[in-house]
Amino acid sequence: MKKILSVLLAASMVMVMLAGCTSTSGGEGSGTTSAEGAGTAAGDTAGGDEAQAGTTITVAAIETAYGSDMWAQVCEAFTEQTGIEVELITDKNLEDVIGASMKAGDYPDVIHLATGREAALTETFIKDQNIVDITDVLSMTVPGEDALVGDKIAGGFTETSLTNPYGDGKTYLAPMFYSPCGLFYNAGLFEEKGWTVPTTWDEMWELGDQALEEGIYLFTYPTTGYFDAFFYALMYSVGGPEFFDQATNYAEGIWDTEEAQTCFDIVARLAQYTEPTTPAQANDQDFTKNQQLVLDNKALFMPNGTWIVGEMAEAPRADGFEWGMTALPAVEAGGDRYSYTWFEQAWIPSGAEHQAEAKQFIAFLYSDVACEIFAGAGAIQPVLNISDMLTGDNQLFYSIYDNGAKAAMGNFAAFTPIEGLDVRTVWFDPVNSLVAGTMTEQEWIDGIKAASDQMRANLIQ
Amino acid sequence: MKKRSGRGVFVFLCAAPAVILFTVFMIIPTINVFRMSLFRRSAYSTTEEFVGWENFSRLMQDTNFIRSMQNTILLIVVVTIVTFALALVFAAILTREKIKGQNFFRVIFYIPNILSVVVISAIFSAIYDTNNGTLNSLLSLLKGETVAILWKGESMVMVSLIIAMVWQAIGYYMVMYMASMSSIPMSLYESASLDGAGRITQFFQITIPLIWTNIRTTLTFFIISTINMAFLFVKAMTSGGPNGASEVALSYMYKQAYTNSTYGYGMAIGVVVFLFSFGLSALVNVVTKRKTLEF
Numbered sequence: 207m208k209k210i211l212s213v214l215l216a217a218s219m220v221m222v223m224l225a226g227c228t229s230t231s232g233g234e235g236s237g238t239t240s241a242e243g244a245g246t247a248a249g250d251t252a253g254g255d256e257a258q259a260g261t262t263i264t265v266a267a268i269e270t271a272y273g274s275d276m277w278a279q280v281c282e283a284f285t286e287q288t289g290i291e292v293e294l295i296t297d298k299n300l301e302d303v304i305g306a307s308m309k310a311g312d313y314p315d316v317i318h319l320a321t322g323r324e325a326a327l328t329e330t331f332i333k334d335q336n337i338v339d340i341t342d343v344l345s346m347t348v349p350g351e352d353a354l355v356g357d358k359i360a361g362g363f364t365e366t367s368l369t370n371p372y373g374d375g376k377t378y379l380a381p382m383f384y385s386p387c388g389l390f391y392n393a394g395l396f397e398e399k400g401w402t403v404p405t406t407w408d409e410m411w412e413l414g415d416q417a418l419e420e421g422i423y424l425f426t427y428p429t430t431g432y433f434d435a436f437f438y439a440l441m442y443s444v445g446g447p448e449f450f451d452q453a454t455n456y457a458e459g460i461w462d463t464e465e466a467q468t469c470f471d472i473v474a475r476l477a478q479y480t481e482p483t484t485p486a487q488a489n490d491q492d493f494t495k496n497q498q499l500v501l502d503n504k505a506l507f508m509p510n511g512t513w514i515v516g517e518m519a520e521a522p523r524a525d526g527f528e529w530g531m532t533a534l535p536a537v538e539a540g541g542d543r544y545s546y547t548w549f550e551q552a553w554i555p556s557g558a559e560h561q562a563e564a565k566q567f568i569a570f571l572y573s574d575v576a577c578e579i580f581a582g583a584g585a586i587q588p589v590l591n592i593s594d595m596l597t598g599d600n601q602l603f604y605s606i607y608d609n610g611a612k613a614a615m616g617n618f619a620a621f622t623p624i625e626g627l628d629v630r631t632v633w634f635d636p637v638n639s640l641v642a643g644t645m646t647e648q649e650w651i652d653g654i655k656a657a658s659d660q661m662r663a664n665l666i667q
Numbered sequence: 668m669k670k671r672s673g674r675g676v677f678v679f680l681c682a683a684p685a686v687i688l689f690t691v692f693m694i695i696p697t698i699n700v701f702r703m704s705l706f707r708r709s710a711y712s713t714t715e716e717f718v719g720w721e722n723f724s725r726l727m728q729d730t731n732f733i734r735s736m737q738n739t740i741l742l743i744v745v746v747t748i749v750t751f752a753l754a755l756v757f758a759a760i761l762t763r764e765k766i767k768g769q770n771f772f773r774v775i776f777y778i779p780n781i782l783s784v785v786v787i788s789a790i791f792s793a794i795y796d797t798n799n800g801t802l803n804s805l806l807s808l809l810k811g812e813t814v815a816i817l818w819k820g821e822s823m824v825m826v827s828l829i830i831a832m833v834w835q836a837i838g839y840y841m842v843m844y845m846a847s848m849s850s851i852p853m854s855l856y857e858s859a860s861l862d863g864a865g866r867i868t869q870f871f872q873i874t875i876p877l878i879w880t881n882i883r884t885t886l887t888f889f890i891i892s893t894i895n896m897a898f899l900f901v902k903a904m905t906s907g908g909p910n911g912a913s914e915v916a917l918s919y920m921y922k923q924a925y926t927n928s929t930y931g932y933g934m935a936i937g938v939v940v941f942l943f944s945f946g947l948s949a950l951v952n953v954v955t956k957r958k959t960l961e962f
Binding site: 305308309324325326329330331333334336429430482483485486487488489490491492495623624625626627628631635636638639642644645 | 709710711712722725726729731732788789792796797798815817818819820821822824903904905906908909910911923925926927928929932
């Protein structure tokens with residue numbers, strides 16, 4: 207009897223242990239909500255998809271300064287419109303939340319993220335060519351409206367290397383929440399000191415010397431990640447769109463040209479004018495301390511996006527502080543000034559189960575209803591006539607293109623992964639060393655040239 | 668005979684859960700890491716291409732990897748030596764000397780160990796702040812002029828990591844040594860002092876030899892845990908920056924595997940780290956081998 211009992215106990219132990227190995231579904235982690243609502247028929251589709259009402263799709267969206275409420279509301283509105291239910295996952299570290307299940311082959315149907323993040327999930331999927339072609343979404347009607355998606359999205363947004371990463375004329379990533387990037391400063395301080403915002407780099411250096419006499423540094427940056435938008439706009443303003451295209455496609459000899467040298471010289475000189483504590487704080491934990499330098503009048507300019515206002519809303523600031531934003535100065539008087547148009551992206555991973563419904567969801571993101579909900583939280587969709595929905599600081603920021611600045615869009619072309627090599631570590635991270643004085647401009651350029659050659663050889667055609 | 672086979676079944680069933688779990692969660696994944704290090708593949712893609720030893724030969728030419736290994740070794744050596752030296756001295760003082768508030772100090776020293784790395788990194792962010800940080804303020808006070816050391820700057824970032832890691836680990840090892848030190852009979856110390864041995868001689872001649880087995884075991888543990896903890900500290904405190912100056916082997920592996928889409932390459936780094944920690948543990952084990960002393 208005793209023996210049988212022992213065997214039974216041991217057997218049950220094995221069973222209990224192994225039970226832990228079985229896969230479970232559901233319980234997606236933090237921020238999971240389910241938008242449910244009464245469903246009408248799935249919206250009309252010009253693309254011939256067979257989206258079915260009643261299906262549940264999973265949408266994973268990054269929670270940024272805009273918050274996550276707007277996503278819940280948009281999902282609810284989508285369900286109401288189409289009958290397709292949405293399981294929403296939002297998190298500040300979205301990659302960590304959905305990463306594990308994706309490795310196990312369980313993909314969300316729609317992912318909303320931004321490129322340039324530390325985890326580089328979008329870049330990974332682009333490099334792996336693991337993203338669904340959504341060109342047909344552009345010719346779909348927006349659910350609940352008569353307009354086509356392609357007609358609603360503002361010009362240029364679906365023709366950049368960010369949305370069409372392989373240069374094959376097909377769109378893979380839907381542009382979301384655009385934000386003009388530029389140099390942010392304390393307009394109150396400029397008024398107080400009687401300084402004018404520089405329009406050329408020469409004026410910039412003059413102002414730098416002038417400000418330093420009063421103990422204020424010309425420049426700071428949150429992290430080197432913010433140099434992407436800065437460097438892209440700089441390339442545009444120095445050499446125009448043609449130079450930008452060649453440079454971002456790693457054209458042979460492009461980094462030996464006069465234009466490239468001008469870009470490098472400007473960044474290297476700017477490094478000398480940078481607040482010296484900046485590199486020590488340019489990490490994910492301390493970057494707000496660098497942003498605080500501008501609020502405390504210790505540095506004049508920093509490259510940033512319109513989200514900075516919300517991000518630093520609670521931070522203490524100098525008396526009379528007022529946000530100001532300017533495009534990058536021109537190389538010479540009367541030259542073009544550019545402001546990089548930063549935007550996030552929504553895309554469908556190739557492993558997504560409900561691709562037709564996911565496309566419906568993406569189409570819905572450009573509906574008036576969705577745009578209004580997003581705008582309410584400060585997230586501005588790149589659709590025509592959006593300016594009517596802008597309020598407060600945003601009116602000023604988004605008017606930058608009306609005030610003479612040109613829009614710079616695009617990024618470095620996608621290449622198949624190269625071991626030990628990526629854009630940020632080659633182009634932007636060394637700025638920390640330039641500021642600290644541990645690297646020379648020539649060493650930085652040599653690194654870029656060597657990397658560029660490898661990237662050209664691995665371009666995804 | 669029947670009784671013996673029944674016993675065999677029982678032993679088998681008892682051992683089975685552990686063996687199965689160990690195989691499924693340790694042996695198979697480890698073999699997989701070794702296998703994947705020979706392929707070019709990304710974290711989220713199922714397609715893979717066999718590249719043989721290419722990942723390893725690239726590693727040997729990758730200056731960023733070499734720097735991250737150098738940083739790892741620096742951390743292992745310095746953090747281990749400093750932590751062990753301080754933990755032993757503090758443990759000896761707290762067990763052998765009569766000082767007021769012994770328990771208070773014991774708790775104070777142990778607190779960092781129960782804090783999560785994220786909390787520690789937040790604490791040290793305040794300590795290392797260049798303009799208003801505790802450390803620079805203290806140094807300014809002592810020196811009489813403003814000190815603006817960039818603790819997380821390129822030249823000091825490794826020192827900053829070392830200080831944080833030592834601060835975190837000291838308490839745990841101190842408590843461990845205190846436990847074994849308190850079991851050493853007082854009579855040994857009494858007779859030594861009658862023979863004229865001072866405190867320091869007693870520490871090196873009696874205390875250290877008698878707790879050597881404990882030191883040896885913890886040393887191996889500590890080396891392995893330093894490799895792991897270094898990753899957490901780097902991830903939470905510096906993200907490997909500025910410009911890769913504080914990158915350690917595991918943080919570099921993570922970057923390559925997950926953010927650079929070169930999973931196979933990341934696994935090759937994993938293999939190197941695996942073999943390195945294995946080799947180092949074996950080496951430490953051999954070097955620290957002494958005849959066990961009993962009391």
